[in-house]
Amino acid sequence: MTRLNVLALSGSLRRGSLNTALLREAERLGPHHRFDHYDGLGRLPHFNEDQEHPAPSAVTELRHRVQDADAVLIASPEYNASIPGALKNALDWLSRPAGDDGPALALKPVAVIGASPGPFGTVRAQLTLRQVLHKMNARVVQQPEFLLFQAHQQFSGDGRLPDGSPAQQLLCAVLDALGQLATTEQYQDRTRA
Numbered sequence: 001m002t003r004l005n006v007l008a009l010s011g012s013l014r015r016g017s018l019n020t021a022l023l024r025e026a027e028r029l030g031p032h033h034r035f036d037h038y039d040g041l042g043r044l045p046h047f048n049e050d051q052e053h054p055a056p057s058a059v060t061e062l063r064h065r066v067q068d069a070d071a072v073l074i075a076s077p078e079y080n081a082s083i084p085g086a087l088k089n090a091l092d093w094l095s096r097p098a099g100d101d102g103p104a105l106a107l108k109p110v111a112v113i114g115a116s117p118g119p120f121g122t123v124r125a126q127l128t129l130r131q132v133l134h135k136m137n138a139r140v141v142q143q144p145e146f147l148l149f150q151a152h153q154q155f156s157g158d159g160r161l162p163d164g165s166p167a168q169q170l171l172c173a174v175l176d177a178l179g180q181l182a183t184t185e186q187y188q189d190r191t192r193a
């Protein structure tokens, strides 16, 4: 099985975040991959075209971590039927070229997942996120979709999804799909170019 460097990006800044817990669960389910958990969303300055050159150090660090990853796994909350502003801010920074490098997420394999205590499991946020990633020319896993509704009831006390639960199986399937996307010839060709 191919070992991937996966950048795990939570759209939540909250310590007890369900979405961050989802990423930790993904890491446990994919122990052959190397997960890099990015927690710097709250340290990124608001995107400002006047401050792009030179880029703020926090932005450069994020860009490098995306560039170093074979794939990106984004777990985002839904805020007011959309994605959190902090996540959109990071995506706006990542949509911009830096020096000779193109936008860091362009052609990058990305999977989108989300958890909400509500009944819709972040479906509206995920639609928005997919639209933004499409504009950024990222290569996004289309199937399966992972939406965890009433998520606060689905995690056990230790912050894990129950072994063998449908949610856990679906998360494994998302990781498999992300792995397949990251190892297709098209992507390999790009990384060799």
Ligand code: FNR
Residues within 6 Å of the ligand: 012, 013, 014, 016, 017, 018, 019, 020, 076, 077, 078, 079, 080, 081, 082, 115, 116, 117, 118, 119, 120, 121, 122
């Ligand atoms: C929410 N929440 C929410 N949930 C949802 O399913 N649809 C929504 O539109 C919203 N809107 C919303 C706006 C704001 C400003 C907040 C703070 C919250 C609830 C949200 O899903 C819940 O707080 C999650 O637990 C947030 O994700 P994390 O932080 O647990 O990962």
